[in-house]
Amino acid sequence: xxxxxxxSDVKKSFIMHLRGGLVLPVVTDVNFSVxxxxxxxxxxxxxxxxxxxxxMLYGNYAVDNGQILVSHxxxxxxxxxxxxxxxxxxxxKTMGYVSQFLRTVPxxxxxxxxxxxxxxxxxxxxxxxxxxxxxxxxxxxxxxLWQLPPSTFSGGEQQRVNIARGFITDHRILLVDEPTxxxxxxxxxxVEELIAAKKRDGVAIIGIFxxxxxxxKVADRLIDVSAFSPRKKAA
Amino acid sequence: xxxxxxFKVNGVSKFYxxxxxxxxxxxxxxxxxxxxxxxxSGSGKTTLLNCVxxxxxxxxxxxxxxxxxxxxxxxxxxxxxxxxxxxxxxxGFVHQxxxxxxxxxxxxxxxxxxxxxxxxQRHYGNIRSTAAExxxxxxxxxxxxxxxxRAFSGGMRQRLQIARNLITGPRLVFMDEPxxxxxxxxxxxxxxxxxxxxxxxxxxxxxxxxxxxxxRLLSHRMMxxxxxxxxxxxxxxxxxxxxxxxxxxxxxxxILQV
Numbered sequence: 001x002x003x004x005x006x007x008s009d010v011k012k013s014f015i016m017h018l019r020g021g022l023v024l025p026v027v028t029d030v031n032f033s034v035x036x037x038x039x040x041x042x043x044x045x046x047x048x049x050x051x052x053x054x055x056m057l058y059g060n061y062a063v064d065n066g067q068i069l070v071s072h073x074x075x076x077x078x079x080x081x082x083x084x085x086x087x088x089x090x091x092x093k094t095m096g097y098v099s100q101f102l103r104t105v106p107x108x109x110x111x112x113x114x115x116x117x118x119x120x121x122x123x124x125x126x127x128x129x130x131x132x133x134x135x136x137x138x139x140x141x142x143x144x145l146w147q148l149p150p151s152t153f154s155g156g157e158q159q160r161v162n163i164a165r166g167f168i169t170d171h172r173i174l175l176v177d178e179p180t181x182x183x184x185x186x187x188x189x190x191v192e193e194l195i196a197a198k199k200r201d202g203v204a205i206i207g208i209f210x211x212x213x214x215x216x217k218v219a220d221r222l223i224d225v226s227a228f229s230p231r232k233k234a235a
Numbered sequence: 236x237x238x239x240x241x242f243k244v245n246g247v248s249k250f251y252x253x254x255x256x257x258x259x260x261x262x263x264x265x266x267x268x269x270x271x272x273x274x275x276s277g278s279g280k281t282t283l284l285n286c287v288x289x290x291x292x293x294x295x296x297x298x299x300x301x302x303x304x305x306x307x308x309x310x311x312x313x314x315x316x317x318x319x320x321x322x323x324x325x326x327g328f329v330h331q332x333x334x335x336x337x338x339x340x341x342x343x344x345x346x347x348x349x350x351x352x353x354x355x356q357r358h359y360g361n362i363r364s365t366a367a368e369x370x371x372x373x374x375x376x377x378x379x380x381x382x383x384x385r386a387f388s389g390g391m392r393q394r395l396q397i398a399r400n401l402i403t404g405p406r407l408v409f410m411d412e413p414x415x416x417x418x419x420x421x422x423x424x425x426x427x428x429x430x431x432x433x434x435x436x437x438x439x440x441x442x443x444x445x446x447x448x449x450x451r452l453l454s455h456r457m458m459x460x461x462x463x464x465x466x467x468x469x470x471x472x473x474x475x476x477x478x479x480x481x482x483x484x485x486x487x488x489x490i491l492q493v
Binding site: 105 | 430477
């Protein structure tokens with residue numbers, strides 16, 4: 001099995017300059033890899049650094065040291081040192097991210113929010129909207145909402161828009177942060193099915209799932225993030 | 236991913252006597268890329284914008300632009316006529332105050348169509364119909380085509396200024412606080428318009444703003460300036476979500492949450 005994501009010796013801390021240079025260590029010696037077709041789940045109590053790890057993988061947080069190697073168009077690139085342009089290209093074509101919350105843009109309809117990752121890769125507007133509609137139907141978002149900007153939607157509705165947007169592409173690596181947190185049982189089932197389909201397609205998935213029931217169904221492997229905690233090391 | 240930049244800025248500095256406007260700024264911009272320059276008033280961001288857009292000769296450094304023939308040219312080694320032609324055709328400049336970028340006493344249609352004449356169009360009917368298309372694109376009702384921008388609201392004037400700049404199909408647009416001084420609702424509409432035009436046309440943009448929310452919405456990359464120097468730069472969401480420099484942390488922590 002190819003391994004499109006390898007994390008090696010990653011360390012992260014925050015330096016709070018406004019608090020007199022206070023150093024907050026987040027994680028250290030992070031080592032793991034994710035194979036194609038596998039769903040690895042980051043586990044551990046809140047505040048242990050699970051979301052921070054996902055954000056580093058996505059290039060959203062800087063890394064103090066270590067490497068995050070990603071297979072991108074036949075090349076191996078390091079997210080920790082890649083240029084902004086390279087990171088954006090990796091996000092566009094190789095690595096998708098379903099964040100916990102949807103960051104909405106005023107006046108853009110839910111349908112276009114979902115279609116956007118496809119049009120960004122050059123698909124025609126109409127075809128992209130059609131695919132977006134299929135995703136939204138699958139996630140049971142009422143059709144009456146499709147043309148509205150999601151900023152006024154409920155938490156669960158926004159999350160479904162976010163999931164549709166994240167799962168619509170054929171990215172080879174998918175990062176998912178608590179995708180089922182505000183969903184009802186029926187839609188949780190849809191998300192489980194979407195993840196299973198991605199795995200069958202050979203996508204490498206790394207996620208955070210607090211819902212034990214969902215985690216049980218999707219996870220192939222748990223990565224215990226408390227093992228990377230600098231506090232534990234010090235003790 | 237195109238591998239040739241459109242625009243190369245190397246070691247640009249501007250001194251006003253003993254005072255520093257901006258110091259030793261270098262960056263490259265690629266086609267379709269939106270770069271935000273942020274910082275508080277007096278940080279040198281407008282000086283930098285003016286230096287790289289040929290509006291203010293820098294004290295040191297070079298600014299190169301890739302012309303349509305693929306050749307890089309140093310902007311400050313061109314003739315004044317060549318520079319002016321570039322600014323009227325392949326570039327756009329959106330001012331904070333629309334009155335600085337529009338002719339307030341000629342019609343909206345003439346304002347939108349004027350730059351077409353710079354690229355050699357002479358047929359009145361064609362110019363008017365292209366101007367009308369662009370007014371529609373920036374959501375100005377067609378029955379206002381013969382009105383002067385003096386009679387327009389601030390938001391409409393700003394949209395007209397954008398139409399006037401984009402009508403010649405420029406590849407690079409400079410924007411100086413394009414949403415400054417507008418009501419929040421007008422601002423949201425304008426931001427959405429700018430965002431979709433930039434995406435549809437694949438424009439490269441250098442935008443100066445002190446509003447980090449505007450930078451987040453529009454830009455791919457950002458540079459934070461303080462005392463004339465770039466103190467932090469990188470991917471926009473990285474700089475805003477994980478600021479490294481003390482001053483950037485102060486800026487980000489000063490955003491009011493709504």
